[in-house]
Amino acid sequence: MTALSYVSDDADSAWATYLAQVERVLPYLGDLTRWADTLRHPKRALIVDIPLEMDDGSVRHFEGYRVQHNLSRGPGKGGVRFHPDVTLEEVMALSAWMTIKSAALNLPFGGAKGGVRVDPRELSVKELERLTRRYTSEIGNIIGPQQDIPAPDVGTNAQVMAWMMDTYSMNVGATTTGVVTGKPVHLGGSLGRVKATGRGVFVTGMAAAARIGLDVATSRVAVQGLGNVGSISAELFYQQGARIVAIQDHSGSLYREEGIDIPALLAWQREHGSIAGFTQAESIRDRDFWLKAFDILIPAALEGQITVERARALNCRLVLEGANGPTLPAADDILRQRQITVVPDVICNAGGVTVSYFEWVQDFSSFFWSEEEINQRLDCIMKDALSAVWNKAESLSVTLRTAAYAVACERILMARKDRGLYP
Structure with a gap:
């Protein structure tokens, strides 16, 4: 493996986390490992x-x-x-x-x-x-x-x-609507795009919960990060009957065992810019957020949030990675040892890129779909992807993350192999 001269030696950096995830999948790629450096550069x-x-x-x-x-x-x-x-x-x-x-x-x-x-x-x-x-x-x-x-x-x-x-x-x-996605709908954006990532977390979460025998309607949920992904995820699980017992954003942490009124909290956040000052739940220390008991954790903030210390303390059954790279590799090992199921970011939060794909396709054809069609297509793709990864994980006896990388890296390196090198 060739090191990149402009990369730091920080073992907990996002890039180091990615490289560690790649290393774990190499034993399952067979002859395609010849092309593995493609993934590192x-x-x-x-x-x-x-x-x-x-x-x-x-x-x-x-x-x-x-x-x-x-x-x-x-x-x-x-x-x-x-x-x-x-x-x-x-x-x-x-x-x-x-x-x-x-x-x-x-x-x-x-x-x-x-x-x-x-x-x-x-x-x-x-x-x-x-x-x-x-x-x-x-x-x-x-x-x-x-x-x-x-x-x-x-x-x-x-x-x-x-x-x-x-x-x-x-x-x-020339007007080129397809150069970006996530645009306003009247400029070629897609219906359903704003809620897509959060909806994907919810869809994969429901499917994963069913797999492990967890009844979402009676579950307790904690959400870290109340931006676009966290807020939509919280709203959808709340509508399903789950109790959202803990919420954390940049301004602090809230807890209410009976469940937080999510519509009221989101209305407060829109008015004040954060959850600070919301009186319908108890304000707790940020470190105590990770010590509470719940069934489902949705880290939907930034990368590197689930550290070894937090992984040891977590009291939940299911982690749905709404953020990119929220779990450090060493923490991943601890979660596996503790039999806490993790739906990895590359599957769980892929609703956004999926509906971005729909938007890109619609821009090329100048033919747009209804939000119902968007959601149906999104739900189908997300469920199928999780099912394929879950089956791969069971066949290889690995985590869902390693299985997702096995599926993805095989497709990437097969494309690299068949395209060859130019010149």
């Missing part, structure tokens, strides 16, 4: 400088990235993250997980990801627009409907995608 990594004129007339510089990890099975696909802690290594890992995710769902995409190291909450709307447009122009030579298709991620939304689409379209001289 991003195809392309672009670092860009983004000079931005602020509203007060000053000029600040921000660093942006776009990484295309693997394009063997199709154009790159992956979100754009605006966050103050974005790094090249993180974006590399996220792009690699997109490669695995697309292949595990058998979507005709490779993996990519982008990011800008910025706190979007500190920018005005006009500053955010100027930042987005300059970033899009800087990466414009490597994105496109048949090259690499960005989408929303942490700190970005449909408006940011509209600015990206418009900027790219202006630069190529």
Whole structure:
């Protein structure tokens, strides 16, 4: 294995976590291991400088990235993250997980990801627009409907995608709706896209719960992260009758054994920007969130949240990874030893990329589906993918994560093998 010179030695970094996950699947890939280094090396990594004129007339510089990890099975696909802690290594890992995710769902995409190291909450709307447009122009030579298709991620939304689409379209001289997904519906976006990732967590969670004999309607659920994914997941499980007993976001943690009123909490969050101050549940210490008893945990925040210490303390039966890379490899081993089932991120949170695929297809054909059709197609793909991975896990006697990587890596490396090397 060749080390990458620009990668840190942090054993808990997102990139190190991804590499460890790849290592675990190699014994199950047979002759395809000859091509395994393909998985360890991003195809392309672009670092860009983004000079931005602020509203007060000053000029600040921000660093942006776009990484295309693997394009063997199709154009790159992956979100754009605006966050103050974005790094090249993180974006590399996220792009690699997109490669695995697309292949595990058998979507005709490779993996990519982008990011800008910025706190979007500190920018005005006009500053955010100027930042987005300059970033899009800087990466414009490597994105496109048949090259690499960005989408929303942490700190970005449909408006940011509209600015990206418009900027790219202006630069190529034609309206090109398919260059991004997650756009507003009236600009070629897809119905169901906003709720897709959270819905995917719910669909795979229901299927996994049935597999392990857990009645969701009487279960207790904890959700870490109440952004798009966490809020939709919480809402759907709440509607199914589950008690959402614990919630954590950037502002703190809440607990109520009888169950938190999710519609009331989400209304509070929309009004105040966080869960802080919500009086219909007990405020607890963040570390105590991980010590409470529940049946289902949904980590839907950032990567690296389930550490060894937290894995040892968890009192639940099922983990649904709404975030990318929330479980460290050593913690994964502990969860397996404790017989806690983990539905891995590359399956569990793949609803977003699945409906992004639907949006991409609809943009090409200029023919759009109803939300009911979208949800039916999404549910079918998610259930089929989980079933295939579960069966693989049972046949190999491995975790669902290793099984998902076995399914995905076989597809990726088979494509690499059959395409060959050029020149």
